[in-house]
Amino acid sequence: MTSASAVTDSPAVSDRDHASGEAPRRNPVILLVDDEPAVLAAVARDMRKGFGGRYRIVRAGSGEDALEALRELVRRGEQIAMLVADQRMPGLSGTDYLVDARQIVPSAKRVLLTAYADTEAAIQAINEVDLDYYLLKPWDPPEEELFPVVEDLLTTWEAGAALEAGGVRLIGHRFSRATHELRDFLSRNRVPARWFDVERDGEARQLLKVSGVQEDRLPVALLEDGTVLERPTVLELAERLGVAGQPASDHYDLVIVGGGPAGLAAAVYGASEGVRTIMVEREAPGGQAGMSSRIENYLGFPAGLSGSDLTRRATDQARRLGAELLTLQNTTALRVEGSGRIIELSGGGSLSASTVLIASGVSYRQLEAPGFAELTGQGIYYGAAITEARACADQHVVVIGGANSAGQAAVYFSQYAVRVTMLVRGKSLTRSMSQYLIEQIEALDNVEVRTGAAAVAAEGDGRLQALRIRNADGSEAREDVDACFVFIGARPMTDWLAGVIARDDRGYILAGLDAKVDGWQLPRDPFPLETSVPGVFVAGDVRARSIKRVASAVGEGAMAVSLVHQYLAEA
Ligand SMILES: Cc1cc2nc3c(=O)[nH]c(=O)nc-3n(C[C@H](O)[C@H](O)[C@H](O)COP(=O)(O)OP(=O)(O)OC[C@H]3O[C@@H](n4cnc5c(N)ncnc54)[C@H](O)[C@@H]3O)c2cc1C
Numbered sequence: 001m002t003s004a005s006a007v008t009d010s011p012a013v014s015d016r017d018h019a020s021g022e023a024p025r026r027n028p029v030i031l032l033v034d035d036e037p038a039v040l041a042a043v044a045r046d047m048r049k050g051f052g053g054r055y056r057i058v059r060a061g062s063g064e065d066a067l068e069a070l071r072e073l074v075r076r077g078e079q080i081a082m083l084v085a086d087q088r089m090p091g092l093s094g095t096d097y098l099v100d101a102r103q104i105v106p107s108a109k110r111v112l113l114t115a116y117a118d119t120e121a122a123i124q125a126i127n128e129v130d131l132d133y134y135l136l137k138p139w140d141p142p143e144e145e146l147f148p149v150v151e152d153l154l155t156t157w158e159a160g161a162a163l164e165a166g167g168v169r170l171i172g173h174r175f176s177r178a179t180h181e182l183r184d185f186l187s188r189n190r191v192p193a194r195w196f197d198v199e200r201d202g203e204a205r206q207l208l209k210v211s212g213v214q215e216d217r218l219p220v221a222l223l224e225d226g227t228v229l230e231r232p233t234v235l236e237l238a239e240r241l242g243v244a245g246q247p248a249s250d251h252y253d254l255v256i257v258g259g260g261p262a263g264l265a266a267a268v269y270g271a272s273e274g275v276r277t278i279m280v281e282r283e284a285p286g287g288q289a290g291m292s293s294r295i296e297n298y299l300g301f302p303a304g305l306s307g308s309d310l311t312r313r314a315t316d317q318a319r320r321l322g323a324e325l326l327t328l329q330n331t332t333a334l335r336v337e338g339s340g341r342i343i344e345l346s347g348g349g350s351l352s353a354s355t356v357l358i359a360s361g362v363s364y365r366q367l368e369a370p371g372f373a374e375l376t377g378q379g380i381y382y383g384a385a386i387t388e389a390r391a392c393a394d395q396h397v398v399v400i401g402g403a404n405s406a407g408q409a410a411v412y413f414s415q416y417a418v419r420v421t422m423l424v425r426g427k428s429l430t431r432s433m434s435q436y437l438i439e440q441i442e443a444l445d446n447v448e449v450r451t452g453a454a455a456v457a458a459e460g461d462g463r464l465q466a467l468r469i470r471n472a473d474g475s476e477a478r479e480d481v482d483a484c485f486v487f488i489g490a491r492p493m494t495d496w497l498a499g500v501i502a503r504d505d506r507g508y509i510l511a512g513l514d515a516k517v518d519g520w521q522l523p524r525d526p527f528p529l530e531t532s533v534p535g536v537f538v539a540g541d542v543r544a545r546s547i548k549r550v551a552s553a554v555g556e557g558a559m560a561v562s563l564v565h566q567y568l569a570e571a
Contacts, residue, residue: 006031006060006069027056028079028161033066033097034086034113039137043084043113046142050150055081063092063100070104081157082109082150084135087118087125095121098129106415107160109153113137126303127440130294133303156309159190167192168241171204172219174391175463177377178231179219185234187387188284188291189243189327190312197391235328244328247351252276254564255343255353257331260287261550262359262540264314265557271323275564278351279323280343282330286311287361288490288541289550291383292405293412296436298550310550331360334500334536339571341535354535354571355564358497358509359557361541362490362548367400371458372486379464380484392417392483398467400455401487402426407437409485410447420447421479423469427451458484492542502532508544511537527563529556535567 030047034040040059047057058073060066063085073080083101085094092100098110112134114122122134132153139145168186172179174197186193196204198218213220217230221237229237238244254270256263259281270277279285289295292307319325330346334356343351364382366372372380381388383405389412397417399410402424414420422441428451429438441447452472459466459478467481492507502510502517510517515532516525522534529537539556541548546556 006058006065026078027054028081028157029058029073030055030082030084031058031060031066031070031073031080032084033060033063033089033094035062035089036086037061039086039113043139046139046146047084047150050142050147051154055154063089063094063097066097067092067100067104070101074104079161080105080108081154081161082111084111084113086113087121088115093121095125095128098125098131102129107157109133109157111135111150111153123302131303156312159312162192167194167224168237169194169196169207169222170219171196171198171207171213171222173198174200175378176219180377180381180387181234182219182221182232182237183387185238185284188286188308189238190308191241191243195387238328244347245326247278247326247349248324249276249278251352251354252278253353253568254278254355254357254561255280255341255351256357256359257343258287258358258360258540258542259285259315259325259327260359260361260540260553261289261310261314262361262553262557262560263287263357264311264318265554266357266359266539266560267318267323267325267557268314268321269558269561270564271318271321273561273565275561275568277323279318279325280329280331280345280351281325281327282346284311284327285315285325288383288405289553293408295550297434332496334497334533336500336533339535341533355567356536357557357560357564358494358501358531358536358538358542359540359553359560360493361553363493364486365489365491367455367486367488369455369457371460372455375458375460375464378462379460379482380458380486382486388483389413389416394418395482396421396480398423398455398481398484399487400484401489402429402432402451403487403489404432404434404437406485406487407433407441409487411437411440411444413485414444414447417483418446420444421481422447422449423453423455424449424451425454455484490541494542500533501536504544508546509538509542510544514544527566529560529563530567535571537563 032043044057044059060069085097087094094112109132110129112122112125112131114134115137125131133149170182170193183195198204211222211228221229221232253276256266256279259279263279267277267279286307290307290311294304294306296304331343332346333344335342341353341356392413393416395417396419397413398421399406400423410420410422426432454470455467456470457468458464464484466478468476468478470476494503494507502515509531511531512526512528517532529539531538537560539560540553
């Protein structure tokens with residue numbers, strides 16, 4: 001029994017834990033709530049059958065009882081993996097219950113049980129409670145209708161829980177650029193790690209004492225094998241963790257530059273179609289999409305999905321199909337040697353290929369105002385910097401920009417920060433942002449949108465403390481700000497291709513008939529995604545006149561592989 005009002009009906013610890021002889025660890029909880037006893041019993045029976053070995057199934061007969069049980073479970077330090085709620089209940093409806101439950105356990109997956117007639121309510125709930133899935137009753141047979149969906153959600157939850165539970169322990173100052181870069185690297189490369197702020201976490205000082213590290217040697221990374229790395233660079237840490245890797249071969253059919261959606265799609269399609277493929281990524285797979293807190297318009301995910309979830313799925317898929325992924329390597333030059341295409345790497349080596357796909361996307365534009373460069377990583381961040389979200393609790397956050405990426409960030413940080421101010425240069429959001437996001441922002445009490453406003457300076461001693469803001473009426477004021485996230489557009493980083501590949505005047509790469517420039521040497525026209533160098537293709541945001549969307553980047557990545565086949569067949 002969990003509380004007077006909730007019932008547990010699967011073992012508190014898994015068989016595996018008993019067998020290992022170690023102190024048993026309690027299984028995470030799946031909490032079910034339905035006011036109809038027969039339906040509750042049926043869903044509990046099926047969940048027990050599918051997941052009872054790994055999870056504890058707890059039942060409650062009303063939303064109120066479930067909330068009480070949830071508070072008690074959290075007080076006891078239990079992990080809550082998933083909440084499943086019926087929509088139609090007297091008193092608290094399923095949606096209202098999930099709104100309250102989300103405050104208590106924000107990381108638990110949320111599933112609504114609905115009858116066909118309640119589908120509208122379920123779709124509404126996607127925005128209201130950040131719903132992960134709605135399940136239509138009845139879910140028969142459970143092996144087809146229930147288990148795959150629940151398994152998928154639990155795998156995603158487990159991946160997040162594992163990241164927070166173990167591995168590397170990183171100790172540093174929150175407003176230190178070096179610490180921020182290491183945290184960002186660990187999080188974006190999905191390395192299980194725990195982060196300790198030396199100013200806030202008592203445990204941090206204890207760990208430093210035990211490891212014999214002085215506070216002026218921060219940040220420090222404590223690895224699982226006992227290694228202590230004082231002030232490591234990202235590359236040093238990556239190498240010690242085996243994240244960076246080395247190419248397995250010296251020649252490939254296809255070298256992909258960039259691991260965003262376009263590059264990952266090409267890796268999946270290339271590897272699955274027998275093309276020897278390697279993808280080179282300078283930071284972490286996922287690209288811009290990997291930094292999105294929630295992608296709402298990607299086909300097939302009605303409840304949206306986070307960029308990190310999409311990245312995890314795509315990276316696993318590419319690896320499983322046999323693509324090699326080489327991270328923390330920048331490509332620095334492209335050379336043409338007869339039919340070979342040589343890519344130089346920042347680590348000093350090079351890769352030889354029959355074909356190359358440039359999928360290097362775009363990078364954030366820096367805000368050129370006094371103080372911004374000095375305070376980057378110390379309260380000023382480019383992109384959503386999801387690692388910083390929790391630290392923004394009870395703080396004032398400013399988001400600069402008026403496009404979808406800024407809107408998503410404002411919605412995301414509003415869950416953590418006490419107040420979010422959006423500074424938008426234009427007169428309104430309508431020209432730059434999708435309507436669904438504008439509506440979400442309007443519904444949030446703690447988000448203020450200031451149009452015609454700009455940040456003209458950042459101030460702070462070692463960390464951001466205030467912004468000077470110019471308002472629409474021309475007045476200027478200094479405002480206390482704890483963190484500022486900048487989204488003011490992006491540009492392609494293609495200078496390393498100058499003189500080799502034809503680009504437009506902004507650095508975007510020309511493709512297809514646009515790439516048939518002086519010096520094009522083949523009797524045929526370039527293929528649609530082919531650049532001015534035969535056998536070198538381009539996909540995604542870095543292509544001139546591309547549509548800046550995840551789906552189009554993925555589509556172009558897949559299409560490029562089919563053109564690679566055509567090219568290789570002709571060669
Ligand atoms: C915060 C945010 C939210 C967004 N939300 C949405 C959304 O909801 N829906 C939507 O459709 N679109 C969204 N977008 C746009 C979408 O993410 C992009 O259109 C998409 O990611 C482009 O994919 P890409 O693969 O072309 O390039 P990118 O995603 O830019 O990836 C390029 C990759 O190449 C790497 N790279 C660059 N140069 C090199 C080099 N020389 N060597 C090695 N690697 C290199 C980079 O590190 C990067 O990882 C969002 C963008 C942002 C920033």
